[in-house]
Amino acid sequence: MKKYINRLFIGALVAGASLLVFSCSSDYLNTAPTDSIGTGDAVGTTDNAMKALNGIAKIMTTQQYYFGGGFCGENNxxxxxxxxxxxxxxxxxxxxxxxxxxxxxxxxxxxxxxxxYAWYYYYTIIGNANTIICNIDAAEGSDSEKNFIKASALTFRAYAFEKLTHYYCWRWQDSNNGASQGLVLRLDESTGSMPYSTLAETYTQIYKDLDDAISLFQQSGFDRENGKVWIPNINVAHAVYARAALTKQDYGKALSEAKLAREGYPLMNNTDYQNGFCNPTSEWLFGSFGSSQENNWYWSYGTQYA
Known part of the structure; x- marks a missing residue:
């Protein structure tokens, strides 16, 4: 009896192994997760990369519940x-x-x-922008599309670095000409420890990102779709440049970049002015704006975040 039981056990193992080999060879278990996406898919084509770029914009209106009520992006x-x-x-x-x-x-x-919160929020934007910047050149699609998408991601990164200098660095006039502590300049997809750069090095990187972005925008010949103010274009790059130059007390650069940022975006008329500021007008260069179906619902606190 024992001999027959052993034969049955071995036979079951062989049958199970055959099933396993068959399943693996047919990629039966090789399915993608439903709650995340790999870089190859996210930035594999310019169409997908544009969706990833739109995802960065969505971060700016997303409620980060880990931090509690009200921590919901740019308006916070x-x-x-x-x-x-x-x-x-x-x-x-x-x-x-x-x-x-x-x-x-x-x-x-x-x-x-x-x-x-501000550190977490802006480095989330930076990390997502880096994924696009580091992979878009190999994506399927036209060079014009790739140039626009990369330029827009560079503008997002520069914007995030510029905002972080306000909250975690000394003012330029108190920085010993930029020798004080700046930011962690993470420019790739790595996640390991990195030292701080100086404030001068931080501004140098912001300027470089924006110079590269403006050049790529010009090469692309593309612009964002009309009304999609949440996607950075060349005007937004000039506007971020003007802000960075102003806080660095580089006043000549701030003035020239501000003039370039305003081109094609005239001041709103009196009617638009009296209708409030909750919808895009002719003045809007950049904004974390979605639609009437997208809001901060129970974390809006009414008049606080309306």
Missing amino acids: IMIQYESYPSENYNYNYYANGWAPIFNQTFHNRTNSIYDA
Whole structure:
């Protein structure tokens, strides 16, 4: 009896091994995950790369729930890191418990989400932009499309670096001519430890990204679709350049770049002005704008983030 049981066991193993070999050889188990996508697919063609570029823009209106209510992209940055601490913002008396946030006390605590959020948010944009920048040259598609997409990703990266200098670096006038600590200039898809660059090196990289972007925009002959203000074009690159030059106190460069940024984008008329600022007008160069179906729903806090 034992002999027959052993034969049955061995036979079952052989049958199982045959099934395994057959399954593997037919790629039966070789399926792609449904919650992520590989670089080859994301940037394998210019059509997909354009979708990936649009995904970076979507980050700017995405609610990062790990950090809690209200941490939902660019509008949170503008409110909590720029509007609240300014001398022009006046909050309701009933909310005086928010004083540590208004005075940016929380922003100086290394274990606080208010200190960490802007770093997380802008390096998420940088990481996604790097994937496009490092892989778009090998994508299927026309050179004109690839040049536009790469230029737009470079503009996203420069924009993120420029914004980070406001929140984590000394002002240029306090930096010993740029010798103070700058940012971690991650320019590829690596994830390992990297040292800080100086502030001068940071601005040099921002300028380089924008010079490269402007050159590629010009070579592409493309522009974004009308109304899609969330995709950077050459005007946005000039605008980011103007901001960076202004904060670096490079005033001549800031003026020349600002003039180039405004070309083709006239000031809004009186009717548009009186309709408010929640929809794109002729002035809009760049904005994290979607549609009436896309909003920040239960994290909008009404008048705070309307």
